[in-house]
Amino acid sequence: MGDAVLEISNLAKNFGALRATDGVTLDLRPGEIHALIGPNGAGKSTLIHQICGTLRQDSGSIRFAGQDISGLGVAQRARLGLGRTFQVSSLASDFSALRNVMLAVQARQGSSFRFFKPVMRDKGLIDTAMTILERVGLAARARLPAAELSHGERRQLEIAMALALQSKAFLLDEPMAGMGPEGSKSLTRFLDTLRHEAPILLVEHDMDAVFALADRISVLVYGRIIATGTVEEIRRDPAVRTAYLGDHA
Amino acid sequence: MREAMIVTRENLINLILAALLLAVPIGANWLGQPFYITLATRVAILALAATGLNLALGLGGLVSFGHAAFFGLGGYVAGILASHGFSGEPLLFGFSGTNQMWVIWPVAVVLSGLVGLAIGAISLRTSGVYFIMITLAFAQMVYYFAVSWPAYGGEDGLSILVRNQFPGVMTMRPMSFFLICYVILLVSIGLFALIRASRFGSALQATRQNEVRVATVGIQPYRIRLTAFVISAMITGLAGALFADLNRFVSPSMLSWHMSGELIVLIILGGTGRLFGPLAGAALYVAFEYALGGITERWQFFLGLILLLVVLFARGGLLGLLAGRARHG
Numbered sequence: 001m002g003d004a005v006l007e008i009s010n011l012a013k014n015f016g017a018l019r020a021t022d023g024v025t026l027d028l029r030p031g032e033i034h035a036l037i038g039p040n041g042a043g044k045s046t047l048i049h050q051i052c053g054t055l056r057q058d059s060g061s062i063r064f065a066g067q068d069i070s071g072l073g074v075a076q077r078a079r080l081g082l083g084r085t086f087q088v089s090s091l092a093s094d095f096s097a098l099r100n101v102m103l104a105v106q107a108r109q110g111s112s113f114r115f116f117k118p119v120m121r122d123k124g125l126i127d128t129a130m131t132i133l134e135r136v137g138l139a140a141r142a143r144l145p146a147a148e149l150s151h152g153e154r155r156q157l158e159i160a161m162a163l164a165l166q167s168k169a170f171l172l173d174e175p176m177a178g179m180g181p182e183g184s185k186s187l188t189r190f191l192d193t194l195r196h197e198a199p200i201l202l203v204e205h206d207m208d209a210v211f212a213l214a215d216r217i218s219v220l221v222y223g224r225i226i227a228t229g230t231v232e233e234i235r236r237d238p239a240v241r242t243a244y245l246g247d248h249a
Numbered sequence: 250m251r252e253a254m255i256v257t258r259e260n261l262i263n264l265i266l267a268a269l270l271l272a273v274p275i276g277a278n279w280l281g282q283p284f285y286i287t288l289a290t291r292v293a294i295l296a297l298a299a300t301g302l303n304l305a306l307g308l309g310g311l312v313s314f315g316h317a318a319f320f321g322l323g324g325y326v327a328g329i330l331a332s333h334g335f336s337g338e339p340l341l342f343g344f345s346g347t348n349q350m351w352v353i354w355p356v357a358v359v360l361s362g363l364v365g366l367a368i369g370a371i372s373l374r375t376s377g378v379y380f381i382m383i384t385l386a387f388a389q390m391v392y393y394f395a396v397s398w399p400a401y402g403g404e405d406g407l408s409i410l411v412r413n414q415f416p417g418v419m420t421m422r423p424m425s426f427f428l429i430c431y432v433i434l435l436v437s438i439g440l441f442a443l444i445r446a447s448r449f450g451s452a453l454q455a456t457r458q459n460e461v462r463v464a465t466v467g468i469q470p471y472r473i474r475l476t477a478f479v480i481s482a483m484i485t486g487l488a489g490a491l492f493a494d495l496n497r498f499v500s501p502s503m504l505s506w507h508m509s510g511e512l513i514v515l516i517i518l519g520g521t522g523r524l525f526g527p528l529a530g531a532a533l534y535v536a537f538e539y540a541l542g543g544i545t546e547r548w549q550f551f552l553g554l555i556l557l558l559v560v561l562f563a564r565g566g567l568l569g570l571l572a573g574r575a576r577h578g
Contacts, residue, residue, distance in 0.1 A: 093459065
C-alpha cells in the first residue's frame with residue numbers, strides 16, 4: 001500500500017441529500033491497470049472529477065506521488081503528473097493534432113511564458129510532439145484540426161497529450177466509448193503496453209476490455225465501492241453479480 | 250498547397266492595407282490636404298488601440314467591455330504630464346511633468362499595465378457575461394472619477410496646448426506625427442504576431458478554445474489570461490496617449506463605454522483575432538464616419554446595419570471576407 005502512486009481514502013461528496021461519493025477508498029499501484037466499473041449513476045464521474053480537481057470533496061483525502069493533493073487545483077495536479085482523458089473528448093479544436101500535443105509538451109516543460117519564439121519553427125517542440133503522435137498512430141493526421149478528426153482519433157489524441165505530460169498516472173474516462181470493435185481492440189493492445197509507463201485508473205463500460213486489461217477491478221455502486229479484487233474475484237463475487245454484472249459474467 | 254496559398258493571400262492583403270495607410274497621407278500631404286493626414290492618423294491610433302484589445306478579445310476570447318479605461322488613462326497621462334510640464338507645477342516627488350513623448354509613452358504603458366493588472370486580477374475570476382459587465386463597471390468607475398475630478402478639467406476635459414515633443418521630429422507637422430503613429434502601429438502589430446505565434450500565444454489561444462483542456466495539461470488559464478490582459482491594456486494605453494496628442498485634448502469621453510464598444514466594433518468589422526483585423530476595421534470605421542457622417546448625422550445607424558450584416562453573414566469580418574478563414578497550423 002505504501003508505494004501506491006494514487007491513494008484515495010474515505011472520500012465523500014454529497015449533493016444535497018444524494019451521497020454521490022460515499023467513503024471511497026481506492027489505490028493505484030505502479031505498473032497496474034485498476035479498472036473502476038459500475039452502473040450508470042454510480043458516481044464514477046463524480047469520483048473522477050474529485051481526483052482531477054474539478055470538484056472538491058467534502059471529506060477524505062487524495063494522495064498522489066507522495067503528497068496530499070486534496071487542496072490543489074486541476075492544473076497543479078496535472079503538473080504533478082496526473083494525466084487524464086475525458087469521457088467526451090476535450091481538445092483545442094481549432095488547433096491541429098500536432099499543436100494540441102505541442103501544447104502538452106510546452107506545459108510539461110513549464111515554458112508557456114515565452115513570448116517570442118514561433119512554435120511552428122521550434123523544431124525541438126515539433127519533433128517531440130511528432131514522436132508522441134507516431135506512438136499513438138496519429139502521425140499521418142498531425143496537421144488536421146482536432147475538430148476534423150474522427151471520434152476514435154480524438155480519443156487517441158487525448159492519450160497522446162497525456163503521454164506528452166510524462167504522466168505518473170493515467171486517469172482514463174471511458175476511452176472505449178463510441179469506438180468500433182476494431183478500434184477497441186487496438187486501443188486495448190495499446191493500453192496494455194501503456195501500463196508499463198505509468199499505472200492506469202480505467203473507468204470503462206466495455207467489459208471485454210476491462211477483463212482483458214485489468215489487474216484489479218473496483219466496483220462502484222451508489223457511491224460506494226462494494227468490491228475490489230482481481231478479475232476472477234470480481235467475476236465470482238455474488239454482490240457484484242447481483243448489483244451489476246448480471247448476464248456479463 | 251492550399252494552406253500556404255491562403256496564408257500568402259492574407260499576407261498580401263495585410264501588405265496592401267499597410268501600404269494604403271501610408272499612401273493616403275503621403276498623397277494628401279502632396280496635395281496639401283492635411284485633413285486626410287489627420288484622418289489617417291486617427292485610423293492608425295484606433296487600430297493600435299484595437300490591436301491591444303485584439304490580444305485579449307481575439308486571441309484570448311476575453312470580451313473586455315472596459316478597454317476605454319486604458320485608452321483614456323493613456324490619454325490623461327499625456328494630458329496631465331503635458332499640463333504640468335507647461336505650468337511647471339510639481340506633480341509627484343518634485344517631478345513637474347514633461348512634454349517629451351519618450352517619457353510620456355512608458356508612463357502611459359506602465360500605468361495602463363498596472364491598472365490592467367488590478368482590473369484583470371478581479372475581472373478574470375469571472376467569465377462570459379459577468380466578465381463583460383465587470384470590465385464595464387471598472388471602466389465606468391474610472392470614467393466617473395475623471396468626470397468628478399476638477400483638477401484636470403473634470404467633465405470639460407483637458408487641453409494640450411502644444412503637441413508633445415519627440416527628439417528630432419517636428420511633431421506639430423501632421424505628416425511627422427502620422428509617421429510616429431504609423432511606426433508604433435506596425436511595431437505593435439509585429440509584437441502581436443510574435444506573441445500569437447509563441448508558446449504563450451498557443452496557450453492563450455488554447456484557453457479561448459477550451460479552458461478545461463489547458464488546465465488538464467497543467468497550465469493555469471487564469472495566469473495566461475491575466476498576462477494577456479495586462480499586455481493588452483498596455484498597448485491600448487499607449488494608443489490613448491497618442492490619441493490625446495492627436496486631438497491635443499483629452500476628456501472623459503475617451504473613458505466612456507462608447508469608446509469600449511467602438512474598439513470591439515472595430516475588431517469585429519476587421520476580423521477577430523486577425524493580425525490586420527484592427528487596422529481593416531479602423532479604416533472601415535473612420536471611412537464610414539467620414540463618408541456617411543457628411544451625409545447624415547445618423548451615420549451610426551448605417552454602421553449598425555453593416556455590423557449586423559458582418560455578424561450575420563461575414564463572421565470573419567473584412568479580412569475573413571478577403572483572405573478566407575483563419576488557419577491555426
